[in-house]
Amino acid sequence: MRSIAAVVLVIALLSPEVNAATRRRAASAPIDPDAITISFTPADGMRTTTRTALDVGTLARRERARGARVVRNVAVGIDRISGITGGTATLRALLQYSDGRATVRVNGITLGAAPVVIDAHAPIGSAIVHRIDIEVPPTVPAGEVASAIRWEVTTN
Amino acid sequence: MKKMLMGGLVLVVMAGTNAANAATSSGTLTVTGTVASSISLTVESAGGTTSGTGTAAATSALGSISKYGSAPTGFTLARGASNWTISSTVGVNVDKANLTSSDYTLTAQLGSAPATGIVWKLNGSTLSDSAATTLTSTGTYSSTGSYSWDIVVADSAAAAAIDNSINFSATSN
Numbered sequence: 001m002r003s004i005a006a007v008v009l010v011i012a013l014l015s016p017e018v019n020a021a022t023r024r025r026a027a028s029a030p031i032d033p034d035a036i037t038i039s040f041t042p043a044d045g046m047r048t049t050t051r052t053a054l055d056v057g058t059l060a061r062r063e064r065a066r067g068a069r070v071v072r073n074v075a076v077g078i079d080r081i082s083g084i085t086g087g088t089a090t091l092r093a094l095l096q097y098s099d100g101r102a103t104v105r106v107n108g109i110t111l112g113a114a115p116v117v118i119d120a121h122a123p124i125g126s127a128i129v130h131r132i133d134i135e136v137p138p139t140v141p142a143g144e145v146a147s148a149i150r151w152e153v154t155t156n
Numbered sequence: 157m158k159k160m161l162m163g164g165l166v167l168v169v170m171a172g173t174n175a176a177n178a179a180t181s182s183g184t185l186t187v188t189g190t191v192a193s194s195i196s197l198t199v200e201s202a203g204g205t206t207s208g209t210g211t212a213a214a215t216s217a218l219g220s221i222s223k224y225g226s227a228p229t230g231f232t233l234a235r236g237a238s239n240w241t242i243s244s245t246v247g248v249n250v251d252k253a254n255l256t257s258s259d260y261t262l263t264a265q266l267g268s269a270p271a272t273g274i275v276w277k278l279n280g281s282t283l284s285d286s287a288a289t290t291l292t293s294t295g296t297y298s299s300t301g302s303y304s305w306d307i308v309v310a311d312s313a314a315a316a317a318i319d320n321s322i323n324f325s326a327t328s329n
Contacts, residue, residue, distance in 0.1 A: 054186070057189060058189070068192070138251075144189070
């Protein structure tokens with residue numbers, strides 16, 4: 001009896017009918033009309049930038065008073081999954097990861113482990129360009145630098 | 157006492173409603189780059205009427221100079237038997253960034269051949285336009301080095317412009 005039950009169970013899992021039914025249930029799940037997404041788009045033509053990674057290239061000091069520095073613009077888009085526009089959201093950012101070699105600023109605000117408000121009234125349904133500033137002190141040896149900026153958005 | 161408890165309950169319910177209405181989302185943007193070592197050279201001072209000091213392209217105007225006239229601003233004038241010399245100093249600063257080097261070598265070279273009868277000297281060494289002259293091989297970073305600057309004019313030199321440029325070059329050791 002035990003072996004029969006096992007066979008029946010395997011057939012049920014592999015059955016296309018059952019899988020199709022599962023897909024139908026997933027497709028018909030209600031979409032939260034207020035659910036939002038966040039996306040990144042390079043705003044200054046960086047070829048090496050993808051939607052989740054920004055390679056700023058080579059940093060070298062150009063001003064005596066500062067360290068090696070590079071500035072890049074990234075458009076941060078906030079959208080509702082439903083496509084409905086309107087309303088605002090609060091955009092915050094923090095350093096999720098840092099190798100400790102660079103100071104990262106967004107719109108002049110230095111990022112750290114705690115989230116800081118970048119835009120208290122970011123419009124939903126459009127992308128706003130933010131200025132990312134990477135600065136490496138002169139005392140830091142040459143080499144790779146890496147940081148990860150976590151962006152958090154909450155509808156107002 | 158019953159009224160007070162009721163009021164507290166209402167507040168809690170309202171707070172819960174606000175939190176439920178706020179939608180949130182997050183994303184991570186990884187930022188990478190490569191820091192390059194660099195040094196920068198600036199001309200901090202020089203005799204004459206200068207412009208552009210503190211940058212890598214300074215200019216010094218001496219005006220009209222002559223053996224029996226007055227020395228240009230910031231220069232002294234010494235008359236010899238068959239020549240005369242105006243003397244001053246040039247201050248050069250070299251900074252480093254993202255570099256472990258402890259000192260640098262500084263050289264100088266004329267931008268063009270000097271006019272006949274004109275000799276340009278830095279730190280007592282005659283400059284030419286064909287080869288660089290080493291001013292120091294142990295330069296200290298972030299400290300302006302002062303180098304004596306002499307222009308020797310032979311009495312036989314033609315009365316003409318002596319315009320030239322001195323190209324400094326710093327190399328980390």
